[in-house]
Amino acid sequence: MNKNTNNETNKITSQKENFSQWYLDVIREADLAENSPVRGSMIIKPYGYALWEKIQKILDIEFKKRGTQNAYFPLLIPKSFLEKESEHVEGFAKECAIVTHHRLEKKDGKLVPAGELEEPFVVRPTSETIIYDVISKWINSYRDLPLIINQWCNVMRWEMRPRLFLRTTEFLWQEGHTAHATKKEADEKTLEMLEVYKKFVEEYMAISVVKGKKTEIEKFPGAEYTSTIEAMMQDRKALQSGTSHMLGQNFAKSFKVSFLDEKQEKQYVWQTSWGLSTRIIGALIMSHSDDKGLVLPPKIAPLQIVIIPIWGNKEEKKVVFDEIEKIKAELETSQVTYKVDEREGRPGFKYFEWERKGVPLRIEIGPKDVQKKSVVIVERVSGKKEFVSNNEISSCVQQSLERIQKTLLENSRKFRLENTREVFDYEEFKKIMSEKEGFIFAHLCLDKNCEEKIKEETNASTRCIPFEDGLDNAGKCIYCRKDALNKVLFAKAY
Numbered sequence: 238m239n240k241n242t243n244n245e246t247n248k249i250t251s252q253k254e255n256f257s258q259w260y261l262d263v264i265r266e267a268d269l270a271e272n273s274p275v276r277g278s279m280i281i282k283p284y285g286y287a288l289w290e291k292i293q294k295i296l297d298i299e300f301k302k303r304g305t306q307n308a309y310f311p312l313l314i315p316k317s318f319l320e321k322e323s324e325h326v327e328g329f330a331k332e333c334a335i336v337t338h339h340r341l342e343k344k345d346g347k348l349v350p351a352g353e354l355e356e357p358f359v360v361r362p363t364s365e366t367i368i369y370d371v372i373s374k375w376i377n378s379y380r381d382l383p384l385i386i387n388q389w390c391n392v393m394r395w396e397m398r399p400r401l402f403l404r405t406t407e408f409l410w411q412e413g414h415t416a417h418a419t420k421k422e423a424d425e426k427t428l429e430m431l432e433v434y435k436k437f438v439e440e441y442m443a444i445s446v447v448k449g450k451k452t453e454i455e456k457f458p459g460a461e462y463t464s465t466i467e468a469m470m471q472d473r474k475a476l477q478s479g480t481s482h483m484l485g486q487n488f489a490k491s492f493k494v495s496f497l498d499e500k501q502e503k504q505y506v507w508q509t510s511w512g513l514s515t516r517i518i519g520a521l522i523m524s525h526s527d528d529k530g531l532v533l534p535p536k537i538a539p540l541q542i543v544i545i546p547i548w549g550n551k552e553e554k555k556v557v558f559d560e561i562e563k564i565k566a567e568l569e570t571s572q573v574t575y576k577v578d579e580r581e582g583r584p585g586f587k588y589f590e591w592e593r594k595g596v597p598l599r600i601e602i603g604p605k606d607v608q609k610k611s612v613v614i615v616e617r618v619s620g621k622k623e624f625v626s627n628n629e630i631s632s633c634v635q636q637s638l639e640r641i642q643k644t645l646l647e648n649s650r651k652f653r654l655e656n657t658r659e660v661f662d663y664e665e666f667k668k669i670m671s672e673k674e675g676f677i678f679a680h681l682c683l684d685k686n687c688e689e690k691i692k693e694e695t696n697a698s699t700r701c702i703p704f705e706d707g708l709d710n711a712g713k714c715i716y717c718r719k720d721a722l723n724k725v726l727f728a729k730a731y
C-alpha cells in the first residue's frame with residue numbers, strides 16, 4: 238500500500254490515484270518545503286521561499302499604493318487582551334500556544350520550566366488585540382484617521398491535523414489593520430482590499446475565484462462580516478484564498494480606540510483587517526500542477542526560463558557557451574528571469590529536474606542548433622517543442638509566457654465553472670457532494686441549524702454568499718424549505 242512514503246524519492250503519485258499523496262510528492266520533488274522536528278511547523282526551503290518573496294513583493298506594492306504603511310508588533314500578546322473581545326477569544330481559544338514560564342532550571346539532571354509568569358502570554362494567532370491596544374494611544378483626533386497599517390509576520394494556531402502549506406501550526410502572512418472615522422469608509426476599505434486579493438490571485442497566480450461574504454458561522458471571530466475569495470482546486474475542493482473583515486466598532490469599543498471628531502465629540506473608530514497567508518502556495522500547487530510536478534504561472538515563477546546547454550566534448554562546449562552569451566544578452570533586453578544550467582551531467586536529467594520545479598520555459602541548445610542559428614524552446618505545461626531562430630528568441634519567449642499565463646487562468650476558470658452546479662433539491666445536493674463534489678449554489682435560510690446540519694450530513698460547508706449577481710436570489714431553503722433570501726456557495730473545503 239504505502240509505496241510512496243518519503244524514503245522513496247523521485248516518484249510522484251498520480252493525481253487520480255491519490256490526490257493528497259500527489260500533493261505532498263509535488264512539494265517534495267519541487268523542493269518547496271519539508272516537515273520540521275516540531276510537528277505541524279514546516280521548513281520553507283529556498284525555492285518555496287522564493288515564491289513567498291514574490292508574493293510579498295507584488296502585494297506590498299499594491300498595499301502601499303493604497304496608503305498602507307508597514308510596521309511590526311510583538312509576537313506575544315497578554316492573555317487578558319484576548320479576553321477583551323468575547324467572540325474573538327472564543328474563536329481562537331482552542332488553538333492558542335501559551336507562554337507560561339521564562340527560564341529553564343536543572344532539576345534531577347533534567348531541564349524543567351521555571352520562573353512562572355504572573356500573566357501568561359499567547360503567541361499571536363492574529364494581532365487585532367495587541368495592535369488595537371497600541372493604536373488606541375496613537376489615535377486622538379479625526380486628523381489621525383484613516384490609519385492603515387500592515388505587518389508581514391508569522392502567527393501560530395495549534396493544528397491537530399497539519400499539512401504542508403495548507404494547515405501549519407506556524408505560518409507566514411500579512412495582516413492589514415485599518416481604522417476609519419466612518420462606517421462607509423470601513424465598508425469601502427474591506428471590499429477594496431478583497432479586490433486587491435482577487436486581482437492578485439487571478440492575474441499573478443492564474444487562479445479563478447468567487448468573491449463573496451461569509452455566513453455568520455464562518456465569519457472571523459469578532460467581525461461584523463467577513464468577505465472572502467474562494468478558489469477551486471483540481472480535486473474540486475474549495476480553498477479560501479484571502480479574507481477581508483469589516484470589524485465594525487466591536488474591537489474599538491473593547492480597546493477604547495476613539496477620536497474627537499470635528500465637533501470635538503468622542504467617537505469610536507470603524508475598523509477592518511485583512512490577510513493572506515502561505516496557504517496560498519498550497520492553492521497554487523493544487524490549481525495547476527500535474528503528475529510531472531509543479532506548474533507555475535510565469536508571473537509568479539521565481540525563474541521563468543532555464544537554458545540547458547548540450548555538449549559532447551570541450552570544443553562543442555565552447556561553441557555552445559559562446560552562443561549562450563549572445564542569447565543572454567538578448568534576454569537581458571526583456572523583463573524575463575532566466576538561468577543557465579551549467580552543471581555537468583546528462584541534459585535529460587536536467588530537463589526532468591526543472592520540469593518538476595515548474596519552470597515555464599526551457600531553452601535547449603546544442604552544437605547543431607548553433608550551426609542552424611536556432612534553439613529549441615519547450616513549454617512546461619503543454620510539452621510543446623518549437624524551433625526558434627536566434628533573432629526571435631526574445632519576442633518568442635515573451636509571447637509564450639504571456640500565453641501560458643492567460644491559458645492557466647482560463648483553464649482554472651473553465652474547470653471551476655464546469656464543476657459548479659445550481660441545486661434545488663437536498664437529495665440531489667447530497668448525491669453530488671458524495672459523488673462529483675465541486676461547487677454547489679443553493680438557497681439557504683438564515684437559521685444556523687440548517688447550515689450546521691448540511692455540514693454534518695454532507696461535509697460541505699458554506700464558502701460564501703457570492704457578490705456576483707445573476708443568480709435568482711430568493712427561493713426555498715435547500716434544507717428546511719422555508720423562505721431563503723440568499724443563494725449560497727457550498728463545497729468541501731481545505
Ligand SMILES: [Zn+2]
Nearest residue numbers: 682687714717
Ligand atoms: Zn433552512
